Amino acid sequence: MEYKFNFFEKTHKINLEKVDDHYKFIINEKQKYKISDVEVESNLISFKSNNKFYNIYCFSDKDKTYLSINGENYTLELEKDISTKSKSGKQQKGNSVSSPMPGLLVKVPVSVGDEVKSGETLAIVEAMKMQNELPSPRDGIVKKINGKEGEQVDALQVIVELE
Amino acid sequence: MFKKVLIANRGEIAIRVAKACKELEISTVGIYSTIDKKSLHLRFMDEIVWIGDSPAISSYLNIDAIIKAAKQTKCDAIHPGYGFLAENELFAKACEDDGITFVGPNSNTLNLVADKVASRNTVKKVGVPIIPGMHMTSTDISLFKKAAQDVGYPVMIKASMGGGGKGMRVVHNEKDLGKSIAISQREALSSFGDDSIYLEKYIEQPRHIEFQVLRDKYGNCIHLFERECSIQRRHQKIIEETPSPALNDKLRIEMGEVAKKVIEASDYTTAGTVEFLLDKNKKFYFLEVNARIQVEHPITEMVTGIDLVRQQILIAAGEKLTIKQDQIKQNGHAIETRIYAEDPDNNFVPSPGKILYLSEPQGPGIRVDSGIYQDWNVPPHYDPILSKLIIWAENRDLCIKRTKETLKNYVILGIKTNIGYLKRIIKSPSFCRGNYDTHFIDEHEEKLLPKQEKLDFALIAGALNKSLGISIRRKEYGSQYSQKTTPWQEIGKWEVCGQ
Numbered sequence: 001m002e003y004k005f006n007f008f009e010k011t012h013k014i015n016l017e018k019v020d021d022h023y024k025f026i027i028n029e030k031q032k033y034k035i036s037d038v039e040v041e042s043n044l045i046s047f048k049s050n051n052k053f054y055n056i057y058c059f060s061d062k063d064k065t066y067l068s069i070n071g072e073n074y075t076l077e078l079e080k081d082i083s084t085k086s087k088s089g090k091q092q093k094g095n096s097v098s099s100p101m102p103g104l105l106v107k108v109p110v111s112v113g114d115e116v117k118s119g120e121t122l123a124i125v126e127a128m129k130m131q132n133e134l135p136s137p138r139d140g141i142v143k144k145i146n147g148k149e150g151e152q153v154d155a156l157q158v159i160v161e162l163e
Numbered sequence: 164m165f166k167k168v169l170i171a172n173r174g175e176i177a178i179r180v181a182k183a184c185k186e187l188e189i190s191t192v193g194i195y196s197t198i199d200k201k202s203l204h205l206r207f208m209d210e211i212v213w214i215g216d217s218p219a220i221s222s223y224l225n226i227d228a229i230i231k232a233a234k235q236t237k238c239d240a241i242h243p244g245y246g247f248l249a250e251n252e253l254f255a256k257a258c259e260d261d262g263i264t265f266v267g268p269n270s271n272t273l274n275l276v277a278d279k280v281a282s283r284n285t286v287k288k289v290g291v292p293i294i295p296g297m298h299m300t301s302t303d304i305s306l307f308k309k310a311a312q313d314v315g316y317p318v319m320i321k322a323s324m325g326g327g328g329k330g331m332r333v334v335h336n337e338k339d340l341g342k343s344i345a346i347s348q349r350e351a352l353s354s355f356g357d358d359s360i361y362l363e364k365y366i367e368q369p370r371h372i373e374f375q376v377l378r379d380k381y382g383n384c385i386h387l388f389e390r391e392c393s394i395q396r397r398h399q400k401i402i403e404e405t406p407s408p409a410l411n412d413k414l415r416i417e418m419g420e421v422a423k424k425v426i427e428a429s430d431y432t433t434a435g436t437v438e439f440l441l442d443k444n445k446k447f448y449f450l451e452v453n454a455r456i457q458v459e460h461p462i463t464e465m466v467t468g469i470d471l472v473r474q475q476i477l478i479a480a481g482e483k484l485t486i487k488q489d490q491i492k493q494n495g496h497a498i499e500t501r502i503y504a505e506d507p508d509n510n511f512v513p514s515p516g517k518i519l520y521l522s523e524p525q526g527p528g529i530r531v532d533s534g535i536y537q538d539w540n541v542p543p544h545y546d547p548i549l550s551k552l553i554i555w556a557e558n559r560d561l562c563i564k565r566t567k568e569t570l571k572n573y574v575i576l577g578i579k580t581n582i583g584y585l586k587r588i589i590k591s592p593s594f595c596r597g598n599y600d601t602h603f604i605d606e607h608e609e610k611l612l613p614k615q616e617k618l619d620f621a622l623i624a625g626a627l628n629k630s631l632g633i634s635i636r637r638k639e640y641g642s643q644y645s646q647k648t649t650p651w652q653e654i655g656k657w658e659v660c661g662q
Contacts, residue, residue, distance in 0.1 A: 027623075058628050074617075
């Protein structure tokens with residue numbers, strides 16, 4: 001069986017195969033693991049690898065799998081169609097700024113038609129009493145502004161679009 | 164003693180206060196905003212009152228609505244917790260005017276000490292060392308420019324009513340002064356409902372050391388030793404410990420006595436904290452009085468064995484302080500790590516959202532002051548604090564190890580938290596040596612990045628969950644003990660054997 005997970009903008013390929021009482025894993029066509037004593041419960045996955053016992057907390061939500069190992073969290077995203085995803089992701093990055101979190105749109109210091117420089121603040125969003133300045137990804141001209149000052153914005157909502 | 168107390172706060176501190184009230188046999192009234200209807204703190208209240216819409220300015224900062232709720236429910240006191248209106252003298256005054264006891268100092272004292280500028284001027288008169296800077300707040304940029312030139316750059320802009328680093332900005336040159344003033348004012352207004360700011364000299368490589376003080380209405384005053392709070396991100400504390408590795412007994416006693424002097428000079432009552440900066444030459448400066456119960460108060464409780472919230476309420480009710488200074492001892496070591504809904508690996512961006520899975524640690528020396536539960540939606544409107552992990556052990560070395568191991572077992576899935584980040588700080592050699600100042604996080608940025616050593620195992624777990632998770636779960640639900648008999652049933656009839 002093969003799975004592809006996205007983690008930190010990288011795609012990882014996992015091959016697993018059941019052999020007798022254990023699993024053979026190959027990660028990114030390189031790293032090999034022999035995994036045995038597998039137990040999968042609703043929020044805990046445990047297994048043995050190289051005589052060490054691992055307990056990993058887990059929650060699966062649609063395409064995302066949230067994991068906690070020794071206090072470190074990992075969010076894996078099931079890769080569906082790599083080619084279209086990374087393309088549209090890139091486009092999004094270069095032509096607009098969006099809020100990294102749900103919050104209050106405090107200020108939009110630019111107007112439609114303004115010429116802006118890369119790094120210039122296009123919007124200020126406040127959440128949990130912290131103000132975040134959203135910088136322009138590149139030089140350009142403001143094409144569209146979505147949302148008014150004082151309004152709530154959602155996570156990943158595009159606030160300012162560039163031409 | 165009070166019969167009923169309104170707790171004008173939310174989250175873990177509202178729960179902490181409610182527990183202290185119940186132990187004193189006081190009824191509790193909780194308040195909530197629209198989005199907090201399902202918040203954990205309400206489960207600890209005998210009565211609850213809705214006080215406004217979700218934004219803090221309409222709810223937890225809404226003095227009229229809170230006073231109205233207290234009158235409606237016939238409360239004889241209000242406990243403000245920390246943050247929100249905790250140090251707001253208008254709120255304390257409104258309580259006094261309506262015959263409700265404000266659990267904190269009176270409005271005159273609050274006016275003096277909550278106002279960082281006025282309190283600097285007061286303590287200076289009794290010989291307490293202070294950092295050079297402005298003697299008054301201002302909106303006039305030319306006064307800031309002049310003060311900055313007098314004390315020399317870098318300078319620090321601070322919110323007069325501030326706390327927790329909100330509204331604070333370090334400015335390195337005159338060019339950045341105007342912009343920083345504007346940001347500070349905006350943050351101060353949204354956090355404290357007051358945009359007064361001032362400027363002082365910026366002390367380099369400072370350690371942040373504060374002393375816990377209790378003082379009753381009859382002038383009895385004790386300190387409960389220090390808390391070291393130098394591990395900060397964006398001027399907000401995230402790890403605190405006591406005793407401080409930077410103090411020796413001589414300096415500890417000297418600073419404790421100065422702390423009491425500050426409190427007496429301000430005629431302060433109930434529980435308060437005197438903050439100092441300690442520079443690299445072990446010279447200390449008075450910073451401010453925090454006129455509230457502090458987020459980090461539990462570490463003092465762990466080493467002194469004294470319930471500070473209980474003492475605070477007793478004093479507010481007019482009781483005499485029965486604990487003497489020479490009875491207070493520091494027993495062992497305590498560390499608090501603050502668990503926040505934020506992404507430390509992405510500039511600490513807040514991470515509100517749904518907690519999909521939660522498992523909180525327990526065990527010897529472990530205390531969790533938590534305000535969350537599984538399936539709860541962390542709202543974006545307030546401070547991102549989720550809970551506090553407080554660890555006690557007989558010495559610092561053991562306390563560090565226990566904190567590290569306990570953080571590994573604190574599981575919050577679904578939102579980003581700083582748990583892994585806290586663990587990386589606790590493990591770092593300079594923290595373990597006790598050799599750090601308030602710049603620790605900036606200076607260790609690279610070293611504190613996640614190493615992702617266990618990424619391969621995460622990928623294995625992810626794949627196992629995807630391939631086996633659903634089918635195994637289905638099997639389990641269907642067959643658990645329903646077909647077979649349990650060993651107890653197989654034994655047959657049995658009786659309890661006594662004696």
